[in-house]
Amino acid sequence: MTEVDLDELMENLAQCRRCGICRNAVYEDKGFDGVCPVWKNSAGFETSFMRGRIQVALALLEGRLEKTEENAESLFSCTLCGNCTSICAAEFDPAKCLESVREILNKIPNEVRDTIAKKILENNNPYVDENKTRRDWVKEVGFDIPSTGEVLYFTGCTAGLKLPETAKATAKVLKAAGVDFTVLEEEPCCGSVMIRTGMVEEAKKNAENALKMIATSGAKTIVVTCAGCLKTLREDYKERFGLDIPEVLHVVEYLKPLIESGKLKLKKSADSKKITWHDPCHLGRALGVYEEPRDVLKAIPGVELVEMETNREAAMCCGSGGGLRSYDGDLAKKIAADRMNDAEEIEADIIATACPFCEHNLKDGADRIGSKIRVVDILDLLAENLK
Amino acid sequence: MEDGIVQKLIEIVGKEYVSTRKDVLLAYSTSASMSYDTVLPGAVVRPQTTEQVSEILKVANKHKILVTPRSGGSSLQGEVIPKEDALVIDLLRLTEIEIYPDLRSITVGAGIDFGKLDKFLNKHDLWLPVYPGSSLTATIAGNVAVNGSGFGSSQFGCIGELVLGLEVVLPNGEIIQTGSEANPNSPGPFLRYAFGPDLTGLFIGSLGVFGIITKVSLKIFKRMHQFDYNTYGFNTPQEAEKFVIQCKENEISTVWIAIYEGQILDFFLEMVGEEYGVPEHDWPPFTVSMVIGRIREDQLESDRVEAQRICVEEGGYVIGISELPKGEWDDRMLELARSSYVHGWHWRILYHHQTLSQWHKTIEEIWPIFDEFRVLGHTAGFQSGHSSYNYYPQIFFDPQDKEDENKARAAHKELVRRLFKTGAVPFKLAPYWVDGITEMEPYLELVKGLKEAIDPNRIMSPGVIPGIEGEN
């Protein structure tokens, strides 16, 4: 039983006129230079971008194409980055529709999808068996962090378990800004990847459980460093699941006023660097947060902010979202390598972003092309530049 | 498709670029053409070079496999719907661009679209001054194969008029180069008419039936930066028509002219008016929306004043609302698509060229059709060259209602017959033109003869130009 209104979905999908603009449009005036990262970095058949995916979706839904794992592949080889939605001239949201299609068709076998969901439900994270290890970084920050308080720092699975440096950096910055914050003893998974891959029922179960766990902190405000968590907690929990959740902010949003008012003081870094900002899809296109992180970066003395060819609404995706990183890791890294090329092209020294998922993938992408550009979380930068 | 053939294709392009997967074939069974039956091809191949295309055609020709060349896939009249079990050749990987600044020309591979080319040329302060509605997805080569037009055509004509030469792979795999580049010593493309008969023309508008265009060489120009946007009101179609003719005659550099009936304009503005910031207005019976473009400011001023003079002379008045033409022009790479999608319907299109002084004839034919067949739609168009007007009327239907769709198809069929009798000509030759028209036997016979000679095995784009393939 799903909550997707099939009729509405079909009506929406029918808005696709199959023009193909979602494939690789270059629209200089509006900042688009290419649209679909998968099409660009794969063999490039029709099914590798949204127009073809919609045709496959319609055929599966209408019974014109047999519901096999192979036939449904193109539904999952997409990061749901939404760049196609940004440029689509028709009146519907293709990326959102594809997400709904995954939900309706989630009975079609997909081992990767199912395994991740199982892991999250069992272990509260998609990575390891022992979830408690995601709090280990706290021991290394040099100060205590309580597990209850008004402001909850929710690290998210990837920061906690793959990029603990970012979690540490965030903690240090929050402390320097004079924020009394807490970190959960037992932190759940926000469940984003389950929603993106169509396991919505499971995600709802997880969400309800997650909220219980979050409630133990007594927090009135939740700050996150992961764009994926941000979108999920702020938007999906409320609108999709109808759940009540405290205010959710990205740390960058939270810190901006603190920087502006001088509560958080930043110093010039050792040598001035060219930094470019990679807009995470879930922070940018999904939630419209483009300028805050840039303002924060510009507030660091000595930083020269440069923009990649595509940025903001037209920013190319890093390649790891929508479950793609697990579904087709090689493709995800190819896309990341391509994004790193964008940074190379403008001779940036550092590429900063606000999503551990992006960072993790971009780092792999950098390795692929032997790039010397440093991939960092904006919090890492702030931590380095604390006065 | 036979395994043996698929193997041969793999040998040419590599395994990664051949597909016979069911989902891929399904995705290539359709295109942007609305209300066309889908047909599953047998395989799809994505070559990277002209040589690969040549090898592929040799295989297809030898085994008499039907071929559908395709790049953007944005064509609206079924041009790239394959035949059953046919081979679709996707040309999007042919992406070379070579610019010749002293020759004021450029050569692009079959996979280059207008948006990409425009960005490239902008860096050099140049442009290819014709923008079809599908600029963000259609390729130059594809547009030459159907012969399109769009924003800019009012001054520069349809795309065919800008072509300097073509590289074409013939059905038997032979590669030919037309225009001045036929001379292997030429420093680049500089003249279309070279070496006798204009062979370039044979492929313009050929819809793939004579071979595959792998490269196009085109004229490019210094980019215009001086623009004037204005709207002009008239009470009768004749006044509006005369105004447009006189603007052209008096050397006003109009890059966009659209004539709108009052009710059509209201309809459009309901959809995109706010988006383009067009203020509310009580539009007259006929509005001309016009953009003048020039290289020099003084030239623009001269044109602007002249346009106003002619407007008044022809009995009209200057409305003065610039947001409409500016919105149209600034968004020229997307506007036609946007305004066509925003109302929600799907549609059959019937583009054709009309003369300026017969502009009203198209309107006279279309409205009764809407009534008779109980369909909705619009009539819109733009001036497209020396003395033609490109109409792109749309007959709407609900994509989820088969009955509605059939009504639209029926209206479409009848409309083409009536339009032909007004003296209109196809903008791009589509099957329904050949079916709907009479009295053109000798002409079609000639094209048929050429087809038989150039493509004796009849493998290229079958059915796209009906009536030229002889008996099966």
Add this chain to the structure above:
Amino acid sequence: MDKKIIAELSKIVGDGYISTKQSELLAYSVSASMASNAVLPGAVVRPADSKQVSQILQVAAKYNIPVTPRSGGSSLQEEVIPEVDGLVVELLRLNDIKFHKELRSVTVGAGVTYGVLEKFLKEHNVFLPVYPESALVCTVAGNVAVNGAGPGSSLFGCTGELVLDVEAVLPDGRIITTGSEANPYASGPYQRYSFGPDITGLFIGSLGSFGIITKVSMKVFKRHKYYDHNTFGFETHEQAEQFMVDVKQNDINGVFTSLYEGPVLELFMDMIGEELGVPKYEWPFRTVSMTIGRVREDLLKSDAELAKKLCVKHGGHVIGISQLPYQEWNGRLWFFVRACYVHGWHWRTLYHHQTPTNAHRSVEEIRRVMDKYGFLGHTAGFASGHSSFNAYPHLYFDPQDLEDEQKIRDAHKELAKTLFKTGAVPFKMAPYWADAIEGMDNYMTFLELIKKTIDPKKLMNPRVLGGL
């Protein structure tokens, strides 16, 4: 020619319009092409309309008679030299003119010359803005069949670019109309690209080998009212060539922009300068002579000013002598003819299109051949469109000296080869290009295929297009 055939042809055109008289055939054995061998045809026929042309071609097809269409007879590359015992179909009686005012176009029968058309169009304040040198003699249809250029081309391109459609009679007698008029309900010619492939193009430059053009429809334009004539001097060929490119790029309406080498211009001025009222001047290394035309005075002034600026920008100086371009333009129906005859010699021409920045390469090759074979001649040319330069070198010879003539024929052949190697393309596809063309096998094979398809019996002007 067989009496039976003559009788059949007679029935079509009437006795008065067919001839087999020796003297008549002799007159048709030559044309304006110099240093060409005369060939006696079997008969000459002068049809009145397309229908008669159609019937004639059907007879020719029936009896396998080669056909040479001809109108002005002013072509310079043996285009209308007949075949032995062949049939010359002379088209000068097809002289209808139909003006489509609101379509900004005109349809003319194959017998209408530029001079006649110019007079007609002047009444309506419009013009067909490309004038071949032979404008008083040659017909519009003929010029379309060879695809000519001349004054006006600098802005409007070659003749082919102005064609909207043709009515042509195919070798089997079928009559087709291309372009928008392929629709019999069309109000007239208004769009060349209609109904699929551009069939019109096949006939442009076809030299009669695909059939006989009986009508052509052309774009016409409002006549320019304001003109500027000026001359610009440069010390290097690059400067002059770049100037010409920049003129086009900056939307200056140079309707006729010609480029002269210093010595060549001196030669011209020696011959004709006084007649034209051009003041004496020590002409520089390169001179660009330009006529600008516009419908509005302010546009003209803007162009004229900018041209001067661009000249200086490219390192040149404004000479300021207007009489030369003035005469070029105002004598456009006649000037070249006069300039080409006044010295007394006959000549072979080798027109070709070159890229503007390679114009000097043509000069180099021509001078080289002139030195090698030891003859006189000139090199001159004009901008002929978007980015082409039409060079029309003349190789002089004494018409009463066969040895001299042979020298020129040999030089001509060699020159075609070397010019081809510079990347130039034939202005019109003449026989001597056939040997010069290398590395174009696929192209020529394809052209042959088209020819074979349209004219399987190979009766239509078999000698042209390199003798396909």
